[in-house]
Amino acid sequence: MDSCSDGRRATGDGRRATGDGRRATGDGRDVLFAARSAIALYRLLDILSVFSGDARITRHFTLIPGSEFQVEALAAIDAVGARILPWSQARRLRFDLTLAASPKGDLKLLSAPRVLVPHGAGFGKTIGGEGTPGVPSGLDPAFLHAPDGTVLATRYALAHPSQVTRLAALSPQAAAHATVVGDATLDRILASRSRRDRYRATLGTGDRTLVVLASSWGPESLFQRCPGLAAELAAALPHDAWQFALLLHPNERSRLGSFELEEHLAPARDAGLILAEPYQEWAALLVAADTVITDHGSTALYAAALDLPVIAACHGGRELLPGTPMADLLARSPRWEGPGSLPDALAAHRPRENADIADGAFAQQGHALKLLRQEIYRLLQLPPPPLPAIPRLLPPPSAAPRTPTAFAVRARPEGQQVYVERFPAHLGDAPAHHLAAEHGSADERYLHSAGLLYRRAQGDSPFPHLASRTALDWTQHILGEHPGCGAAAVVLSPSRCLIRPKAGAALAVHITPFREGSRLVHTDPAAVLSAVYAWLRERPDAPATLTAVVGGRAFRVRLSPPDEEEAEHLLESA
Template sequence: MLFAARSAVALYRLLDVSPVFSGDHRITRLFTLVPGSDFGVDVLSAIEAVGGRTVPWSEACAGTYDLVVAASPKGDVPMLRGTHVLLPHGAGFNKSLPEEGSADSASGLDPAYLLRADDAAPIALHAVAHPEQLARLAAVAPQAARNTKVIGDPTLERVLASYPRRDHYRTALGTGPRKLLVLASTWGPDSLIRRRPELPAQLAAHLPHDAYQLALIVHPNERSLLGTYELTERLAPALDAGMILANPHEEWASVLIAADALVTDHGSTALYYAAPQDRPLVSVSRDCAELIPGSPMDVLLGHIPELGSAEAIEDAVRAYRPGTGRAAAQAAFAYQGSALNRLRGELYALVGLTPPVLGNPLRLLPDPAPAARAATAFDVHAEVTAEGARIVRHPAGMGPPGHHLAVEHGAATEQLTRSAGLLYRHSAPSTAAPADLSWSAGGWTRHVLAEYPGCRAAAAVRRDGPWLLDVRGHPQPYTVQVEPRPEGGRIARIDPAAAISAVHAWLITHRTKPAAPTVLTCHIGERSVRVLLRPATADETGREI
C-alpha cells in the first residue's frame, strides 16, 4: 500500500491511520511525496523521522498499488494507480479557501477535487467523520458522495485513548501545580500568529510564572512556510520565558490533553481539545473570511468568550460556559471511540483480506517534551507581612522590576548575575567522570557572596533538601524547608526558588536575624505554603551540592 502525502499535516494524519494494519506481514507500507504543494517541504524529513520507506514520485506513478491512501484530494494524487482511499486531514471541514477550487465549497469537500476525470483513478472510499459532512457533500455533488462513508476521526481516537495519561503528560511538561494555558494557531492570514503575533509574549509577561505555564501549537503548514528557525526567532521572547512550542507530529495532541484552557483561532485543533472533556475555551477573533457559516468551528467561536488584551485572559477563561465545547465536538465527530476499528474493516474489505486476530490499531500518544528554554532570572514582586510574604514572579525584563531580582547562577547572563539581589543554584547533575570537584552548600554560597558584592543572598537548592540560604551580614546560613501541601488526595510542591525568594524578601524587609526556628506562611502562585526557617547546622552547611 502507498501513503501519498502532499503536506506534513496530511502525512501526520496518514501516520495516525497506519496502525490499522499493525502486525500484518501481508501489508507493505510505502510513502511518497505528492509534488506541487507549498507545504511539502517537511514531508520527506518527517517520513525519515519515523523510519518510513520513501518511493520517488516518478517511481510511484509507474507502479500499481493495492491501496493508495491520501489525506488530501488536491494535486496529482489521481495519477497514482490503485484503489484510492481519501481521509480528512482536519476536523469539521470549517474552511473555504477562495483561491483554491470552488469558492463556496469547504476545503476537503470540494467537488472540483473529488470528481475525477474518466482516465483518473476513482476514490473507492472517502471517509468522513460525521453524517452532516456526508449530507453536505451529497447536496452539492451526489456522485462524489456515492462512495463516501461516515467513519469517525482516527486522530481523535488517539486523543480519546490517551486521555487517561493526562497527569503523565503534565509531569513530562513540568507543569506541576500550575495551570497550563495553550494557544492554538492555524495557518494563513487569519491565524493567531499572523493576526496577533505579539500575544504569546504578552501572555508570558502578564501571567505569573508560578501560577501558569504557557504552550503554543502551530499548524504544520505555517511551520513549513516559515521554517523552524524563523518561527522560533519570532517567538523568542515567549520561548525564553519558558513557553513550550509543541512538536507538530503527535506531541501537539499530548499538550492538548494536558491543557487546562485553550486560546484558539478558527483552526480545528479546538475541536480535538473539546472532545475528551469540557474545559475552558477562549477565542482570539470571530472575524474570519475563511470560516464557513454554520460549521462546527463557526458555531463554537460564536459561543465562547473572545479575548481582548492579554491582561484580560483570566476573566475570559472564567467567562467560559461549560457544555459549549463538547457540543461543537459532537457536531464534528461521530463514532467517537470506534473510528479506527470501523476504518480497519473498510480498508481490509477493499483489499480482500481478513484482518489478523492480533494487533491493536490504537497507539497512545507519546510524552511531550518540556520547554526547550526556561526562565532563569525573575523580577520578584513581594508583599511582606509579619507572618510571611506573598510573591509574584515574572521572567526578568518582561515587566517592571520588583522587590528583588532572583537569578539562577550559571544559567543566566553575567549582566543579570551581577545585578541579582538573590543568586541560587540547583544541585549539579551526577557525573560518571572518574574524578570530580564539587562544592559544599556553604562553600558555594560563601564563594558567590564574595564573587558578587552586589548580591544580598545566595541559596543552594539540594535535591534531597533542605535548602541552604546565606544572607550577607547574617551570622550563619539558614535552612529553608517547605511543607508539601495536600490537595484533594494529591501533594503539591512549589518551585524551591520561589520559596527562597519569599524567605529572602521577609528577612530583608524585617531586617531580622532569627536564631530559632521560625514558621512563615508564603503565598506563591495560587497557593499558600508553610515554610520552616531555621539556622543551619554545620553538617547541613557542609553537604555536597
C-alpha cells in the same frame, strides 16, 4: 485467522515494477500512503493501526508533488523511518490500495482504488485563490472529481453524517462513495487521557495552569495576527501559576523554517514557552492542557471534545465558513481580551458546555479504526486480522521547556505570610521587590544587579577531575564576589534549601508541600527563597516559620540553623 494460512503475503521475487504495471512486491497486498504535505502525512500515520501486525500488508509511502509545503512532508516521512518511493516510480507501480488525506495534486494519476480521509476536523476553512470560492477544499468538487467528471476516490471516510450531507449538496456522485467512520486522531487523543498526569510531569507543569495557543496557518491565523502573544502572556501572568505552549500548524512551520521560527519565538521560549512538535506532541499537549486560546483552526474542536475551555482570539476572516462546527464553537466561546481576562474566562467555563459542538463534528467516537478497517479490508478483498485495531497512545512530549534564569520578583510580606509573583526578567521592566538570578545560568548583567543569587545543586559528576565547594562555602564566596547582592542561596532538593543573607547567619529552609485533597503540590524552591529573602530584608529577626504564597498556594516554611549535611553539601563546578 491462522498466521500460517494461505492468506500470508507471498514473498515473490521482490522486484519493483519498471513500467509494465507489475505489483510492487509480488503477490502480497501493497498499500500506498500518498501525502502531499506534512499535515496530510500525519493524518495517515494516525490510521496505521488499521494494519497493525498484518504480515500480508506492505506499506509504501510517496510524496505527491506540487505543494509548497512538500519539503516538510518529505522530512516527516523520513523522520518516521518509512521508505519513500519516488513519485515517478509510484505512478508506474500497481498497488492494491492508495490512502490519502488530501484530494489535491495528481492523486488521480495513481491507478489503485483510493480511500480519502480528512486532513483536519470539521471542514470549517476555505482557502482563497484555489478551488471553488467559499467551499472547503476537502469537500470541493473541483478536487474530488477527475477531469473526465468521475469521482476521485473509491471511498470517502468521513467523521460525521453532517459531512456526508454537506458533500451531497456539493457533489452527489462523491457523496455516494462516502461513509462515516469517525476520526482516528480524536480516538488517539481520547484513549490517551489517562496519561494526562504523565504528560504534565514531563513538561514540568506541576499545578500550574497550562494554556495552549492553537494556531492554524495563513494570514488569518493566530500566529500571523498575534505573533507576540506568547511573550505577552509570559510577561503579564506569574510564572509559578501559569505555563504556556504553542501548537503551530505544520504549514506555518514550513513557511518559516525551524531556524527562523525559533528566532521569532526566542523571547517567549526563554520565558518557558513549549513549542510542540508537529506530529503527535500537539495532541499530547492538548491532553495535558487546562485551556486553549485559538483561531479558526480545527485543533480547537479536539479541545472541545476534551471538554477544555476554549477562548477565541481570531475569527478567521473570510476563511471561516459559517454554519460549521468551528464557526459555532468560536461564536459560543469567550473572546480574548488580554491576559487579564484569562482567569475570568476559565472560571466561567461549565463542564460539557461544548459537548454538542464536539458531538456535531465527531461521530463514532472510539470506533474509527474498527470501521475504517472494515472498509479498507473489504476493498483489499481480505479478511481483517483477528486482533482488534486499537489507537496507539500518544507518547510523552519529547523535551522539557526552558526555565527562566532571572526573575523580576514581586514580594509582599503580610503578617507571617509572604506573597510572591515571579516574571521573566528579560520580558520587561515591571516594578519588582527584587531581582532573583540563577548563578551559572543567567546573563552577567542580571548577576550584578540581583538581590538574590541562587543555584541548584547538581548530582554526581561522571568526570574524574572536579572542583567543588560546600553549599555553605559557596554562599559566602558568592556574597564576596557580588557585594551588591543581598543574599545567596542553594536549592538542595525540592523541599530543602540553604540561604545566607548579607548580614546574618546562614539558615536552612525546609518547605512543606501544599496539600490539596489527596495530592501534594510542590513549587519551585527558588520562588520560596525569594519569599524568605523578602522577609529577611524587612525583618532580620527571622521567625521559626513563615508561609510563602506562590502561585496562589500556601507553602509552610521552617527556618533553622543548617545541619551538617546541609552545610557540607558538595556543589560541583563551584
